[in-house]
Structure formats: C-alpha cells, structure tokens
Amino acid sequence: MLSRTAENLYWLARYVERAEYLARTIDATLRVTALPAAYIGKTNEWDSALLTAGVSASFYEAYSEANEQNVVEYLAFSPSNPSSIKNCIEAARLNSRSVRTALTSEMWDTINSAWIELQEVWGKGTSSREELAKFLRFVQETSLRFDGSAYRTMLRNDAYWFSRLGLHLERADNTARILDVKYHVLLPEEEHVGGPLDYYQWTSILRSVSALTAYHWVYRETLKPWLIADLLILNDTLPRSLASCYSNLVRNLDQIGVAYGRQGAAQRHARGVRNRLEHSHMDDIFQHGVHEFIQEFIADNARLGEIITKQYLI
Amino acid sequence: MAVAFDEMNGLGGDLRPAYQELSRWLKETPPDALEYRRQEAELLFRRIGITFAVYGEADAQERLIPFDVIPRIMSGKEWTLLEKGLKQRVKALNMFLRDIYHGRDILRANIIPDDLIFQNPVFRPEMNGQDVPHDVYVHIAGIDIIRVDADNFIVLEDNARTPSGVSYMLENREIMMRLFPDLFARHRVAPVEKYPDELLSALRSVAPLSASAEPTVALMTPGVYNSAYYEHSFLADKLGIELVEGRDLIVKNDEVFMRTTEGLKRVDVIYRRVDDDFLDPLTFRPDSALGVPGLMSAYAAGNITLANAVGTGIADDKAVYSYMPDIVKFYLSEEPILKNVPTWRCREPKDLAYVLDNLADLVVKEVHGSGGYGMLIGPAATKATIEAFRDKLKREPEGFIAQPTLALSTCPTCTASGLAPRHVDLRPFVLTGRDHVTIVPGGLTRVALKEGSLVVNSSQGGGTKDTWILDE
Numbered sequence: 001m002l003s004r005t006a007e008n009l010y011w012l013a014r015y016v017e018r019a020e021y022l023a024r025t026i027d028a029t030l031r032v033t034a035l036p037a038a039y040i041g042k043t044n045e046w047d048s049a050l051l052t053a054g055v056s057a058s059f060y061e062a063y064s065e066a067n068e069q070n071v072v073e074y075l076a077f078s079p080s081n082p083s084s085i086k087n088c089i090e091a092a093r094l095n096s097r098s099v100r101t102a103l104t105s106e107m108w109d110t111i112n113s114a115w116i117e118l119q120e121v122w123g124k125g126t127s128s129r130e131e132l133a134k135f136l137r138f139v140q141e142t143s144l145r146f147d148g149s150a151y152r153t154m155l156r157n158d159a160y161w162f163s164r165l166g167l168h169l170e171r172a173d174n175t176a177r178i179l180d181v182k183y184h185v186l187l188p189e190e191e192h193v194g195g196p197l198d199y200y201q202w203t204s205i206l207r208s209v210s211a212l213t214a215y216h217w218v219y220r221e222t223l224k225p226w227l228i229a230d231l232l233i234l235n236d237t238l239p240r241s242l243a244s245c246y247s248n249l250v251r252n253l254d255q256i257g258v259a260y261g262r263q264g265a266a267q268r269h270a271r272g273v274r275n276r277l278e279h280s281h282m283d284d285i286f287q288h289g290v291h292e293f294i295q296e297f298i299a300d301n302a303r304l305g306e307i308i309t310k311q312y313l314i
Numbered sequence: 315m316a317v318a319f320d321e322m323n324g325l326g327g328d329l330r331p332a333y334q335e336l337s338r339w340l341k342e343t344p345p346d347a348l349e350y351r352r353q354e355a356e357l358l359f360r361r362i363g364i365t366f367a368v369y370g371e372a373d374a375q376e377r378l379i380p381f382d383v384i385p386r387i388m389s390g391k392e393w394t395l396l397e398k399g400l401k402q403r404v405k406a407l408n409m410f411l412r413d414i415y416h417g418r419d420i421l422r423a424n425i426i427p428d429d430l431i432f433q434n435p436v437f438r439p440e441m442n443g444q445d446v447p448h449d450v451y452v453h454i455a456g457i458d459i460i461r462v463d464a465d466n467f468i469v470l471e472d473n474a475r476t477p478s479g480v481s482y483m484l485e486n487r488e489i490m491m492r493l494f495p496d497l498f499a500r501h502r503v504a505p506v507e508k509y510p511d512e513l514l515s516a517l518r519s520v521a522p523l524s525a526s527a528e529p530t531v532a533l534m535t536p537g538v539y540n541s542a543y544y545e546h547s548f549l550a551d552k553l554g555i556e557l558v559e560g561r562d563l564i565v566k567n568d569e570v571f572m573r574t575t576e577g578l579k580r581v582d583v584i585y586r587r588v589d590d591d592f593l594d595p596l597t598f599r600p601d602s603a604l605g606v607p608g609l610m611s612a613y614a615a616g617n618i619t620l621a622n623a624v625g626t627g628i629a630d631d632k633a634v635y636s637y638m639p640d641i642v643k644f645y646l647s648e649e650p651i652l653k654n655v656p657t658w659r660c661r662e663p664k665d666l667a668y669v670l671d672n673l674a675d676l677v678v679k680e681v682h683g684s685g686g687y688g689m690l691i692g693p694a695a696t697k698a699t700i701e702a703f704r705d706k707l708k709r710e711p712e713g714f715i716a717q718p719t720l721a722l723s724t725c726p727t728c729t730a731s732g733l734a735p736r737h738v739d740l741r742p743f744v745l746t747g748r749d750h751v752t753i754v755p756g757g758l759t760r761v762a763l764k765e766g767s768l769v770v771n772s773s774q775g776g777g778t779k780d781t782w783i784l785d786e
Contacts, residue, residue, distance in 0.1 A: 003573045004562050042740045097363070100547040101557050105362075112363050158575060260576050312575045 005099050006162040007313040012095040013150075013166030016111075019088035020143035021174040021208075022075050025049050028208040030129070032200055033068065045204075051181045052174075052208075055081055072132065077125045089118050092275055102159045106149035151308040158259055161252040162312070168210055168252070169305055172245035173287040175232055176210055176298045181289045186225040209240040229290065230282045235306040242297060246274040249304070256312070266307045271298050318721040320464045320735050321386065330464075332389045335500050340384075345732060351493045352383050352728055357552070358489050364481070364544055369721050380777035381486065383493065385551040386725045386759040390504075390786040393755055395737055396459065396467050399651030401751045402642060404455045404744045407629045409645040411451035414628060415441045423639050429663075433712075434634075436627030436682065437588065440597060444614060446623045447520045448748045451587065453608060453621035454513070454585075455744040456480075459652070459757075461723045468653045468720070469638070470739060474630040475622060476587045479758040479778075480743050481545035482510060484552070487756075504755035509743070510552035512754065516747030517553075517583050520619050524569075525582035532556045532572060534563070534586040534602050538583055548589050560588070565608030568615035579610040583619045632681045632715045633659055655720060661712040669716040670707065673700050676716045678707065693719055722768055725779065727761055737762045739770050740781065755783040 029049040045064040050056040053075055062080060063070045093115040096108055117138065126132040147167070154160040166299045179186075185201045202223045206212040211231060218235060219227050236243035249270045257263040285293050319325055320335040329337055351734040359378050388396075413420050414431060415438075421428050431437050456477025458470040473696035487506050491498055514531065521529030535546035537559050550557035562572050563581065567575030572579035586593065592602045597610040610617045628634060635658040641649040658665035658676075669676060678690040690703045707714055760770035770776040 001559065001575055002556050002562050003575055004559070005556075006575045094538065097543070097547070099365075101551040108363065113362065116360065162575070256575075285494060314573075 001102070001162075001275060003313050005102050005308070006158065008095045008099040008161055009102055009163040010166035010308070010313065011100070012092050012111075013163045014170040015088040015092040016143050016146050016270055017167050017170040018083060018174070019085045019092070019139050021170075022053060022083070022085050022088070023139035024145075024208045024210065025052055025178075026072060026075055026132075027136050028204045029071075030068075030132075031207065032204045033151055035200055048181050049075065050137050052177045053083070054177060054303065055083065073125065076132075076135065077122075086118060086122075089114055089139075089142070104149065104153035106153045107146060109148055110145045114138075127313045156255075158256055160296065161256050161259075164252045165308060168232070168245040169301065169308075170240055171240055172249070172301050173286050173298065175240050175242055176294055176301065178205055178208055179229070179232060180291070180294045180298065183229075183294060186229045187286070187292065198225070199223060205232075209238075211240060226282055229285070231247060233285070233293075234277060234280060234282065243274075243277045246270065246277055249275045253308075264311045266304065266311045269300075269304050273297070273304065315594060318735070318737065319461065319723045321388075321461075321723050321725050321738075322735075324464065332392075336385065336387060336497070339497055339500065339577065340726070340733065348383065348728060350654070352381075354774075355381050355383055355489050355493055358492070362485070364485055364548075379434070379772045380763060381481065381489070381711075382727050382730060382736075382761055382763075382777050382779045383490070384733070385490065385497075385502075385780045385782045386740075386761075387782045387784065390784050393504075393783045395651070397753050397755075398469065400457055400742055400744050400753055402646065402648060402651050403469065403638070404452060404746060406638075406642040407455065407472065408442070408449065408451050408746060410641050411474075411623070411626060412449045412627050415625060418544050420641070420644055423644065425644055426634070426637050430577060430633055431628060434628060435632060436590075436625075436631055438625030438628075440610060441623070441625040445616070445621050446703045447522055447616075447619050448747050450520050450748070451623040451626050452629065453516055453520065453746050456741045456758075458577075459654075459740045459742065460720060461740075462720055465724075466498060466653060467656055469635075470655060471632070472635060472638070473741075474626040474632040475742065476589065477741070478545055478587070479540040479741055479760075480509065482778050483549040483743070483754075483758045483781070485548070486758075486778060501782065504783045504785045506754045506756045509754045510549065512745055512752050513549070513552045513585075514555070516745045516752070517585055517619075517621055519748035520621065521582045522616050522619050524617050529582035529584065530555075530580060532558045532563075532581050533585040534558050534560070534584050534588055536588050536592065540587075545586075547579060549585075555585075558584075559606045560569050560592075560603070563606040563609070565606060565612050568611050568612045568617055569607075570606070570609065572616045574584040581618065583621060585621045590627065592619075593624065609637045632657075632679055633661065633712075635716060655717045660707060660714040660716060665716075666707075666711045667771065668706060669714075673704060673707075675719065677719050678703065678714050678716045681715060687773070691719065694768075719768065722762075722770075725759075725761065727763070727779075729763070729765070734765070736765070737768050737770065738779065755785075756781040 026049065029045050032045050044066055045065050046068060049071055050059050051067060058081065061073050074081050074084065076085045081087065093111050096103055096111045100108060104235055122135055126135050150163055153309065182201065182205050202225065203212055205228060206215055209232065215231055218231060221227060231238055231241060233242050235241050236247050251269050253267045257267050317325065320332060322337065324330050356378065359381060386516045397750055410420065420426055421431065452474045454477060456473040456479060459467050460470050461467050472490045483506055517531045518529050525548065532555055533546055533550040535543060535557055547557055552637055556572060564571050564573060570581045572581050592599045592604040594605045594607060594609040595602050596607050613620060636659055639654055658669050660666045660669055674692045676692045680688045692700065722737040722739060725738050726733045727736035738759050738761045740757050740759050742753055745752045757783040760776050761779050762768055762770045763775060
C-alpha cells in the first residue's frame with residue numbers, strides 16, 4: 001500500500017486513541033477534585049492532568065492558573081492546543097478523508113459523524129458539568145465505535161495492521177505517562193500507604209485507563225499500589241497495560257513482516273521491549289526505580305514510532 | 315427569450331410518454347412524504363461525506379450540492395440518438411487532437427485559423443510529435459448537453475480535460491434506489507453501476523507497451539483541499555486503485571513509481587485529476603508542489619499513460635468549440651448528429667461588433683473559463699454590469715465568445731412552493747479505450763434551483779438530479 005496511506009491510518013488510530021485518553025483523564029480528574037479537600041491533599045490534580053497529557057509547558061504559555069475551567073478548555077476544546085480532543089477529532093477526520101479508500105464505510109461514518117457532532121453540538125464547548133460529562137461520553141463512544149468498526153469490518157491486511165500499530169503505540173504511551181506522573185503514589189515505601197488520600201489517587205489512575213473493575217477481577221484484593229503497578233505494566237490480560245500493548249505491537253509487526261516477506265529494525269526493536277517486559281518482576285522494577293523504568297519505556301516506545309516511520313511510512 | 319420546453323409536459327401541457335408513470339406516482343404521493351425523503355437524502359449525502367468545496371468562500375470549506383429527488387427521465391429512443399451523437403463527437407475530438415499535435419491537416423485545409431491554435435495558452439508545444447498509446451487523447455469526456463425541444467440535443471460545452479461529476483451520477487442513483495424502491499419497481503431504468511468497471515478497463519487498455527500484462531493504474535489527485543476530492547477518492551475506491559498525490563510518486567530512469575510500504579512500485583497508467591499546469595514542475599509551473607518532477611520525461615519516453623493526455627485543453631477551448639461541426643465533418647465525413655449552440659467569436663471583428671450591439675440579449679463566456687465563473691448573462695444582468703463587461707470585451711476580444719440565451723428545457727423539481735419547472739442540462743460521460751467508445755446510459759443532470767435561472771453550476775447554486783434512461 002502507499003506509504004502515505006499507511007501513515008494516515010497509523011495517525012488516524014493514534015488521534016482517536018489520544019482523544020479517548022484525554023476524555024478519560026478529564027473524567028478521572030473531575031472525580032478526584034470533587035472530593036473534599038482532606039481526601040486529595042495539596043497536589044493540584046489539574047496540573048497532574050496537564051502533565052499526563054504532556055502539554056504542561058504549552059498550557060502555561062497561554063494560561064496562568066491550572067484550574068478546572070482552564071484545563072478542561074485547553075485539553076478538550078482549545079484550537080491552540082495541537083492535541084486537544086477537538087483537534088484530535090479534526091485531525092482524525094482530515095486523515096480519514098485522505099485515506100477514505102482504505103477505510104470501511106463504518107469507520108468513515110464514525111469519524112465523519114463525530115466530526116459533524118463536534119461542530120454542530122460542541123462547537124461552543126460546554127457550559128456545565130452535565131454537558132461536559134455528556135461530551136466526554138461522546139468522545140469515548142466515538143473511540144469505541146471506531147475501534148469496534150475497525151475490528152469488525154476491516155480486511156486483515158496491512159491497512160488493518162498499520163492502524164493497530166498506531167492504536168497500541170499511542171495507548172502504551174498514554175499508560176506510561178500516567179505512571180510517570182503518578183508513580184510516587186504507587187511506591188510501597190511512601191508514608192501514607194493505605195490512607196484515604198492514596199486510595200482516591202489509586203482509583204483515579206485505574207479509572208483513567210478503565211481498569212478499576214478489572215483490578216478487582218484480576219487480584220481479588222483491596223487496592224494495593226504494587227498490584228496496581230503490576231496490572232498497568234506487566235499484566236498482559238489488561239488491554240491498556242504496557243505488556244499487552246507490546247504483545248499486540250509485536251504481533252502486528254510480525255504480520256506485516258510475513259505479508260511483505262521481510263523483517264526489519266521495527267520488528268527487532270518491538271521484540272526487545274516486549275522481552276524486557278516479559279522478564280521483569282515488580283520487585284525488581286521497584287528496586288531499580290519505577291520512575292527510571294517508566295522513563296526508559298517512554299523513550300523506547302517513542303523510538304519504535306520513529307523506526308516504524310522510517311521503515312514503512314516515508 | 316422563448317418559452318422553455320418542459321420534459322414532462324412538453325410545450326403544450328400534454329404529458330410526454332416517458333413521464334406517465336412518474337406523473338401518476340406524484341399524484342399518489344403526498345407532498346410531505348416527498349419533503350421527508352428529501353431531508354433523508356440530504357442526511358445521507360452528509361453522512362457519506364459527498365461534499366464539494368467552493369473556492370473563495372472561507373466559511374464554506376465543504377458544502378453539499380443540493381439534490382432534487384424528482385428524477386429526470388428520457389426514453390430509450392432519445393438516448394440512442396444522443397449516444398450516437400456523443401460517440402461521433404468524441405471520436406472527432408480525439409482525431410482532432412492527434413492531428414493538431416502531428417500533421418495538422420486541418421490547419422492546412424484552412425478549416426481553423428492557425429493562430430487560434432498556436433496563440434492559445436492551452437496548446438501544449440511539448441506534445442508536438444509525441445505519440446500517445448492507441449492515439450487516444452481524451453479517455454474521459456464530459457459533454458454538456460442541453461435540449462430546447464422534443465427533437466434537438468445541443469452541445470453546450472465539451473469537457474476534455476478533467477471533467478468531474480460522475481460520482482454524483484453514481485451516488486444519486488444509489489440514494490434514489492434506497493429512498494424510492496417503489497418508483498424503480500414501476501419503471502425499467504437502465505443501470506449506471508457499470509461505469510467504474512468500464513472506466514478501469516478503458517484505462518488498462520491504453521497502458522504503455524512497456525507495462526506488464528497486468529498494468530498498474532492509479533488516480534492522481536491534487537489532495538484533500540481540491541473541490542472534487544470526494545469524487546477522486548470515491549472513484550479510486552470503486553476502481554480498486556491507489557489514490558495518489560504528487561508526493562507519492564517518483565520518477566526514476568523515465569519510469570514512474572509510487573512509494574509504498576514495500577518500497578517502490580511501478581505505475582503504468584495515471585488517471586490524473588490534476589491540470590496540465592501542475593503535473594510536472596520541471597516542465598510546467600515550477601512553483602507547483604502538486605506535481606511530480608520528471609513526469610513529462612517519463613511521458614515522452616512512453617513509459618506512462620496519462621488520462622486524459624496532456625494538451626487536450628485545445629479541444630474544449632470555447633473558441634475551438636465553435637468549429638466543432640466543421641471538425642466532425644473534416645475527420646469523419648459525416649454530418650454532425652449533435653448541434654452546436656450558434657456562437658459568435660469575438661476575435662472576429664464582424665462578430666464582435668454584433669456582440670457589442672446585443673450584449674443585453676447574449677451570454678458571453680470566457681474562452682478558457684469553466685464552472686460558470688466570469689460569464690455575462692445579458693438578460694439577467696444590470697446595466698452597470700453590462701457596461702463593465704463591454705470594456706473587458708473591447709480590451710481582450712479574443713478571450714470571449716458569445717451565444718444567444720437559450721431556453722434550456724425544464725423538469726419538475728421540488729421547490730419551497732411545491733413542484734415547479736426548473737431548467738436542466740445533462741453531462742454524459744464518454745469513455746474511450748483502445749478499441750471502443752462506451753457511454754453509461756445517463757449522466758449527471760444539473761438543475762438551476764432558482765426560478766428562471768439558467769445557471770446550473772454547483773458553484774453558482776445549482777443542484778443535481780438522478781437521470782433515468784428507460785430501457786424499453
């Protein structure tokens with residue numbers, strides 16, 4: 001297929017995934033900040049939201065205070081934030097238009113309808129919490145529909161695999177970013193372990209990767225920070241864990257390799273990252289530093305993006 | 315202006331046979347049911363994303379072309395005549411182009427003045443002496459047809475460069491079949507769905523000799539911001555070929571390749587929807603980023619077929635148009651089946667004088683214009699507009715032609731105040747491959763939605779209708 005088509009499919013999936021992640025982040029932050037002050041401590045949760053979205057620096061160029069109104073506006077609707085939800089959907093629509101021939105009509109319909117709704121219903125942003133909640137649901141449902149229609153209607157060929165690569169690469173990045181910002185509340189040696197403050201931080205993390213219920217099913221335990229870290233990093237039954245993302249990335253890259261009759265740097269690099277995840281234990285990770293581990297992962301993941309681009313997309 | 319011929323009711327109000335069933339159906343169908351279907355159609359168009367862009371309107375980057383749900387109907391007999399005329403005309407167009415870029419018999423026979431060709435900016439000296447596969451220049455032609463009475467079809471314009479609108483012909487039919495299955499059941503409508511297949515086989519049949527037995531065809535678009543982008547992606551999808559932009563292509567050793575995820579892949583035929591000027595910055599406009607450097611040298615080397623060929627603009631130029639009846643006679647030794655609109659060539663002093671004296675009654679068009687831009691419709695224009703146009707005309711008479719305002723036929727159309735006659739034209743699409751010329755029965759009917767308006771262009775508020783050819 002055309003390199004440009006593959007590139008557009010890859011980015012299309014990334015934009016949709018990112019929009020959903022941002023919606024989940026806002027949703028989770030709203031829940032934590034709605035709690036009485038005693039439960040949330042002194043950290044500014046809206047600042048954390050900006051950090052996990054990776055747009056803290058650009059935010060402070062435009063605003064002076066990270067409060068609910070400013071951050072929601074910036075993350076969800078701001079035209080000047082290149083990865084605001086609004087811009088993600090716009091970019092997804094533009095990408096879809098340039099690769100319409102590679103999309104099934106269901107996928108196109110999902111993106112096009114979302115884009116129309118974005119303008120017609122959400123053109124002026126939201127004016128109440130209820131509206132915002134509705135908007136966030138709309139974004140998450142768009143992503144679910146898109147993902148579902150890709151899964152159910154696309155031919156299993158390179159178009160599908162490149163779209164999945166974008167999805168899993170973005171997803172791995174998002175999960176890693178939450179961990180990067182929140183790793184300190186997961187450290188076992190932290191003083192207030194088990195206090196109400198941490199408890200709500202933990203549920204907030206799980207919620208932003210839609211893993212709160214999953215946690216209980218997997219561990220059948222009350223929330224334990226090291227288990228949360230285990231779930232998000234190493235447990236490959238959780239679709240948003242780093243391990244699961246890399247199982248998928250390796251599989252999709254292998255499928256491309258088989259179809260094209262050759263492997264390359266992307267396949268090797270992805271396998272390397274996956275092997276490291278497979279052979280890691282939470283104890284070791286804590287011992288060597290969660291923060292360092294996550295930082296290294298984020299760099300490795302970004303590197304995979306570059307290699308895929310070089311090998312296939314240009 | 316004469317009274318318009320109505321395709322349903324003729325001139326005298328007698329229901330014409332092709333419309334009998336529709337008329338009965340319209341009487342049975344309550345008006346709000348029609349309105350409901352109209353809204354449904356609009357929703358479908360928007361959801362599918364069938365949009366076009368109007369240049370120069372900031373807030374209207376993507377718009378829908380209004381769709382009228384009342385079909386335009388022609389009898390099989392009418393179509394057979396039209397089809398014969400179209401084939402004849404396109405055959406002559408191709409022979410004319412071959413001649414202009416080779417022996418120029420027609421100039422030596424003094425049928426057309428030399429300077430009309432050589433002074434013409436759409437004449438491409440790069441094409442002199444260059445052979446194109448099977449002598450086909452215009453693979454896809456869109457011939458704009460109007461009718462003024464029961465018996466006469468008249469060619470308003472030949473589009474031999476990159477005619478658009480065929481996606482509407484196909485999508486209009488899809489949507490009509492979805493919304494009005496009952497109405498289809500009561501007619502025998504000739505299908506149009508073979509068009510993509512016919513187009514693909516025509517394109518493959520003209521692949522260069524150096525192509526493999528399974529030639530690779532691609533559709534080249536200027537990109538998502540082009541007004542006809544939807545159509546480009548629609549056609550690429552229906553043909554099952556790659557939709558490429560200039561940056562996807564690269565020329566190496568006079569062969570054209572596309573960049574794919576598996577490396578470079580040779581392309582043999584490009585159905586290009588990019589104007590000549592933007593094809594190759596090395597040959598044409600150096601400032602253009604849309605094209606492919608070296609494409610013209612691959613073309614000259616005979617390793618790529620461009621459809622339509624480069625330089626076909628000389629055949630749809632409005633001044634050359636006025637010679638079309640002579641062109642048909644010259645190459646085919648036949649009487650032209652389709653008439654031309656009588657045309658005054660402003661480059662000729664006698665004609666210019668007449669045009670200047672009668673501006674208020676004439677339609678004056680730019681020789682190289684299209685899309686309904688830059689024309690004067692005398693009877694509808696204010697005095698000031700006419701005077702301003704008069705100056706323009708005097709300054710550059712060779713840039714214009716003039717025609718009488720014709721009473722285009724009308725068809726029943728949904729309007730705010732119920733069904734009413736509105737003026738229509740028709741653009742059938744004529745495909746020319748190696749061995750034969752084919753036309754899918756029908757075409758794009760454009761309708762001027764404003765009462766009394768004669769301008770059917772989508773950029774000027776025109777709409778479209780499904781066109782039914784009855785299979786009798």
